[in-house]
Amino acid sequence: MELFGQTVICGILLGGMYSLIAIGMTLIMGVMKIINLAHGALVMVGMYVTYLCFTYLGIDPYIGMFIAMPVLFFIGCLIQKYMINRLVEVESILPENQVLLTVGIMLVLTEGIRVFFKSDYRSVITTYSSNTVFVGDMSINVAMLIGFFFAMLFTSLLHLFLTKTDLGKSIRATSQDRDAAVYMGVNSSKITMITFGIGSALAAAGGSLLLPLFYLFPDIGHLFTAKAFIITILGGMGSTMGAAIGGMILGIAESLGATYISMGYKDVVGLVIFILVLLFLPGGFRSLVKR
Amino acid sequence: MTKRNLLMTIAFILVAVLIPVFIKAPYQMHILILVIIWAIIGTSWNLLGGYAGQVSFGHAAFFGVGAYAAGLLTFHYGISPWWGMLLGPVAAAVVSLPIGVICFRLRGPYFALAMLALGEIFRIVFLNIEAVTNGAKGILIMPEITSKMIYYYIALGALGLTLAVTYLIVNSKIGYYLVSIREDQDAATSLGIPTTLYKNLALIPSAFFTGLAGAFYTNYVAFIDPNIVFNLTNVSVMVILVVMLGGVATTWGPTVGAGIYILLGEVFRTTLGSANVLIFGVLVCVIILFVPNGIVGELSMLKQLVSRRKASVSGGI
Amino acid sequence: MSFFECKKITKKFGGLTAVSELCFEVEKGKIFGIIGPNGSGKTTVFNMVSRFFPLTDGEIYFKGKRIDQLPAHKICDIGIGRTFQVVKPLRRLTVRENIMAGAFLRTGNIGQARHKAEEIIDFCGLQKFTNIEAKSLPIPLRKRLEIARALATDPELLLLDETCAGLNPKESEAAIALIRRIRDTGVTIIIIEHIMKVMMGISDKILAINFGKEIAMGKPQEVANHPEVIKAYLGDAYA
Numbered sequence: 001m002e003l004f005g006q007t008v009i010c011g012i013l014l015g016g017m018y019s020l021i022a023i024g025m026t027l028i029m030g031v032m033k034i035i036n037l038a039h040g041a042l043v044m045v046g047m048y049v050t051y052l053c054f055t056y057l058g059i060d061p062y063i064g065m066f067i068a069m070p071v072l073f074f075i076g077c078l079i080q081k082y083m084i085n086r087l088v089e090v091e092s093i094l095p096e097n098q099v100l101l102t103v104g105i106m107l108v109l110t111e112g113i114r115v116f117f118k119s120d121y122r123s124v125i126t127t128y129s130s131n132t133v134f135v136g137d138m139s140i141n142v143a144m145l146i147g148f149f150f151a152m153l154f155t156s157l158l159h160l161f162l163t164k165t166d167l168g169k170s171i172r173a174t175s176q177d178r179d180a181a182v183y184m185g186v187n188s189s190k191i192t193m194i195t196f197g198i199g200s201a202l203a204a205a206g207g208s209l210l211l212p213l214f215y216l217f218p219d220i221g222h223l224f225t226a227k228a229f230i231i232t233i234l235g236g237m238g239s240t241m242g243a244a245i246g247g248m249i250l251g252i253a254e255s256l257g258a259t260y261i262s263m264g265y266k267d268v269v270g271l272v273i274f275i276l277v278l279l280f281l282p283g284g285f286r287s288l289v290k291r
Numbered sequence: 292m293t294k295r296n297l298l299m300t301i302a303f304i305l306v307a308v309l310i311p312v313f314i315k316a317p318y319q320m321h322i323l324i325l326v327i328i329w330a331i332i333g334t335s336w337n338l339l340g341g342y343a344g345q346v347s348f349g350h351a352a353f354f355g356v357g358a359y360a361a362g363l364l365t366f367h368y369g370i371s372p373w374w375g376m377l378l379g380p381v382a383a384a385v386v387s388l389p390i391g392v393i394c395f396r397l398r399g400p401y402f403a404l405a406m407l408a409l410g411e412i413f414r415i416v417f418l419n420i421e422a423v424t425n426g427a428k429g430i431l432i433m434p435e436i437t438s439k440m441i442y443y444y445i446a447l448g449a450l451g452l453t454l455a456v457t458y459l460i461v462n463s464k465i466g467y468y469l470v471s472i473r474e475d476q477d478a479a480t481s482l483g484i485p486t487t488l489y490k491n492l493a494l495i496p497s498a499f500f501t502g503l504a505g506a507f508y509t510n511y512v513a514f515i516d517p518n519i520v521f522n523l524t525n526v527s528v529m530v531i532l533v534v535m536l537g538g539v540a541t542t543w544g545p546t547v548g549a550g551i552y553i554l555l556g557e558v559f560r561t562t563l564g565s566a567n568v569l570i571f572g573v574l575v576c577v578i579i580l581f582v583p584n585g586i587v588g589e590l591s592m593l594k595q596l597v598s599r600r601k602a603s604v605s606g607g608i
Numbered sequence: 609m610s611f612f613e614c615k616k617i618t619k620k621f622g623g624l625t626a627v628s629e630l631c632f633e634v635e636k637g638k639i640f641g642i643i644g645p646n647g648s649g650k651t652t653v654f655n656m657v658s659r660f661f662p663l664t665d666g667e668i669y670f671k672g673k674r675i676d677q678l679p680a681h682k683i684c685d686i687g688i689g690r691t692f693q694v695v696k697p698l699r700r701l702t703v704r705e706n707i708m709a710g711a712f713l714r715t716g717n718i719g720q721a722r723h724k725a726e727e728i729i730d731f732c733g734l735q736k737f738t739n740i741e742a743k744s745l746p747i748p749l750r751k752r753l754e755i756a757r758a759l760a761t762d763p764e765l766l767l768l769d770e771t772c773a774g775l776n777p778k779e780s781e782a783a784i785a786l787i788r789r790i791r792d793t794g795v796t797i798i799i800i801e802h803i804m805k806v807m808m809g810i811s812d813k814i815l816a817i818n819f820g821k822e823i824a825m826g827k828p829q830e831v832a833n834h835p836e837v838i839k840a841y842l843g844d845a846y847a
Binding site: 094101105106 | 340341344346348393396397399400401403404405408409411412415416419473523528531532535539540565566568569571572575576579580581583584588
């Protein structure tokens, strides 16, 4: 029973951090109606920024995160403005060329990092990273607790930003109906740029929080892209709350899968859930399916 | 087929058949064989992705199934892997049936994602059922033939078959229906086209020939493991790039794309060292932003532009 | 037995009832008009008949057979063609290829399909544009292409959705002439329009709907003078 409890709690904590990454993705998907396969690569770049701050400047990851976020915000804005936004003018037979462009961006980011850092596995070891606290008989990793706390904090802040500020409202308006928002005087190219920036910054935040728990290497991005996707589809595209809950579900499913099925099939659990949800619960993303 | 197309096809066949007379170095032959393998996968993908507009991010599943069909025959039963050239494509086509039933319930980008997930599921499952597939250790076979020239002609034959069958499909009623589905699925339905059935009619041959390429790959390279043949980036995504580079929804586009892709890849690898994939990624972005319909695709568009100008002139009189 | 009949067809989208218990019959060889203000449920009726989405309730009969259970692509097969209000050309195909895509329903042979397409191109007056890609046609021609493509499937009943909307008077006249010619070949037509003038001239019988419900049905003149119809179009003050 302790094993089960511990597995579930680990899943929730981990899921909270995953959901931060997924919220970044869902925001971008909602506003731009694009599928961003470079999202995990953005997470990875954010992790490297935090890692650099830690190794060379001795900045704690939880502070380094606040450097990584603006850096990724900037990178995200550039990507949107000079690449994805340009696709609107390109006449292509396959509408999915947008997905492919993000694959190209993913390759550039991943391989760019590999040129500088090689494929070596790196990790961040802080004084407290192996500490655990005990709840009853269950031991819980401190880094997971702190990460979960920050993830929830950012999620709430984002929620406030989207519901209370003018900029946030413009983003939500663009997400619901881009044409209508433009008629109401929303500058849609500015909004999409800022949204991509925020999405990237959230990716960086999520990555930094997970940094003490994962080995860091250039290809780790694929892992996060997959997870963010599953969560986004689970939660319904464009929904912040959905992504938060979807993150927890994936976290728990993965942790249970790893404990009770086998480590090797852990990722299959997520993928199977992904396809089942796509097929049978298309609620949140009907707009894209029935374009 | 117009007269000019026919002449070009004959010229192409002649060149392809005669190449081994002039090029004998094993390295060059190896590159040519790789080009042909990619041309087969690209041509198959193009039938489903380019003509029918169903962009699959999971063709590695069919490539891998074809490759493993050949590999497992030898590994478990000691049967010559060349029989895999029959079993592989059939196995891939059989696997494509349930995949079609599942994934064609989805449209557009969600179809692409479901295929991506399925491809990954295949990779992970093949990694984990070690009793059957030997897991990550992979399968090593002893090739019966060592002459690269023989492999070249076998591959060329497979490519010829793939191109011919695809050409026949595309230039039949099925082809018109597939393009109609790509252009507007609702309009296609309103014209009485059973869209799911026809998508499957594109998927099955597409899977079949991708499986053929996989089975040949096993015979030629003599070693496979799930991370190679079910690879998302190096198979599923690469095939899309090959087609986009060469020409979406054109007969020769994928073959041209495969040629350029393999040659460029070799040039990059030998001159740029570890940065070669980075440059490749940059190239991908440039292609999508500037020649989204591929080299052959944009060529015919240019031609059309010219002929349209003529048409409008004569229309004016 | 009537040629085409809808019995109490109803469509609900969540809490919204788009079409409510609509009944009508169409006689063979006639032009039947459905009018109503924007958002009154006209296109929904077409989407129900052509099975683009399922009925919430009711029954549809065509030549005595019940058709509201058939899959969408079968509808065209049994002889009901349709056009779309927002035209859906097969953009990268030429005019001829668009029409061939329709003709393939009745033949598997490319030569026959091409021949059929040529006939229809002549019938619809699209000769000048045979080899032009659909995406570069102006709207009036796209609407004409839409009709041509549906005709290629040899329909006995043709559903035309706002064929004249957005056309200038001259283009509109040409479209009406084409519709008359189609009727003269024996094809039955149901046409949706919210421009009264167009409908008055060509319809044999008109159904007026508002908020998904029937407000009047009968000869064009009767419907046009019906107080409910005037109210729906012009507001209470004119009724």
